[in-house]
Amino acid sequence: MSELVVRIAARGDGVTASGRHVPFGIPGDAVLEDGALAFGKHHQHPPCRHFPECGGCQLQHADDAAYRDYLVSRVETALAQHALETEIRTPHLSPPRSRRRATLKALKLGNGVAIGFHGEKSHRIVDMRECHILRPELFALVQPLRALLGTLLKPKRGAEVQMTLLHQGIDVLLRHVSAEGLAAIEALTGFAMAQGLARLAVDTGDGPEPVYEPLPASIRLSGADVAFPPGAFLQATEDGEAALVDCVRECVGEERPVADLFAGLGTFALATRAAYAAEASRDTAAALKRASPATLVEHRDLYRRPLDTTELGRFQAVILDPPRAGAEQQVAQLAGSAVGRVAYVSCNPATFARDARLLIDGGYALDWVRPVGQFRWSTHVELAGSFSR
Structure with a gap:
């Protein structure tokens, strides 16, 4: 008797209803008695000769519909581990050959x-x-x-x-x-x-x-030319950056003043005319300061020295875009603050969900999340989430 693959696991294997992991399985594929796969409608021919040998992609055999479902599933699973649910919006997918x-x-x-x-x-x-x-x-x-x-x-x-x-x-x-x-x-x-x-x-x-x-x-970020230090961070695709900026703008709305924490070169600070930005890299903070004289830019390690509730009290909205480790120390301070809206951009659904639980326990609501697939065909998931009091 055959089994159907019902989902894709975090690392890219297909999973059947019984919990069996099947390499290269896509929802709708059937696992036959001899272990072979009978491909379903969402299984596509991988476009690259190097797949699956190359580690740059893990899911070239999934069509766009299956890949979007995978991104949603990753976010839902991470949230469920902390007893959280919210609206998961349709994911944005960067097109092939767009990684910059x-x-x-x-x-x-x-x-x-x-x-x-x-x-x-x-x-x-x-x-x-x-x-x-x-x-x-x-x-x-x-x-x-x-x-x-x-x-x-x-x-x-x-x-x-x-x-x-x-x-x-x-x-x-x-x-x-x-x-x-x-x-x-x-x-x-x-x-x-x-x-x-x-x-x-x-x-x-x-x-x-x-x-x-x-x-x-x-x-060039939001019309401003920003010096680019060697090795600096930049969102992986232009369209992915634009999707994340749109999410942040929607979350922040007309609230002012805005603080951008883990600001980088100012992808979101420049887009929202943030009054304050904090960044741990000295060269990156200096580049943002030169590009946006109206923003108070502070060279600050938010893991060692997060903004406390008094400092956060100056702002109506806060933007977070931390590394993969998340922003647990800073979120703990936000949870006790009076900040009305938080836009959280994450490259790790697991640490996002952990931090979301802290914010919700502190009185916030998680209004929605939008996954963003900048790293097309990979298991790397980015997202933007909107929180409000």
Whole structure:
């Protein structure tokens, strides 16, 4: 007797009603008696030759409807673990070939260089020959990078390549690559000029050092040009950023003044004309301060020193966009504050749900959540949630 796959688990396996985990199963697929899958209507042919070997994607075999259901399920499951329910809005999906930042691994093997993402559940590099998630501008740089790193890396030595597409061009940060000696400097600057890079920086362990930057590298956020420090954080896709900004604006509404906590370069502070922003990275905080003189920007580690209830009392609305660990310390202070609205952007449904429970226990209502699939075909889920008193 066959079993139907009814959902996709957090790590991408299909799960039947009996709890059986089935690799590459999609809801609607049937698991036959011999363990083979009979594909249902939501099972699609993966577009990339590297799937499933490459760890950049886990769900290329799911069509858009199944992938949206997966994103909703991840959020519902995380909330349920804390006895929470709310409206889960239709997820936003970034289209293929829209990711504007990526970190690739490289390794010199023989006369060549392998460059790409690690294999699924492996440290082996899958040598990238096509990619359906990166912006074409980024993928076009992969082969030239092979040639460059072939001249700079010693045999069996690895490197990391961080690429970010700015409006001036591509910003490249190379880690574990030597920039010593005239020949190496000439190779790096020649590569940067030939590829029209916005900037090329190298980090040998003491922090990024630009070796080529014809004009100050910057990113445009809500109409403002913001200096972009090497290695800075940027939302993965432009459309995903716009979806999250729309969610934050809706949550905050006309409430003023607004505080943006874990503000980064000001993706949300600039969009909402925030009166105050806190950011732990000194260089990032300085970039936001220069771009938005009207915002009081504080270099502040909110894990060590969250805003207390007295400081929060200045604001009608607060925006949170913490790292994957969430914002438990700051949320505990918010729960005891009089702030009327909280917009919470998260890249981890589990820590979001934990923090949501604290806010709700402190008197907030979770009005709605919208999942955002910026990392298309991956198990990485982002979301925006709206809280109000």
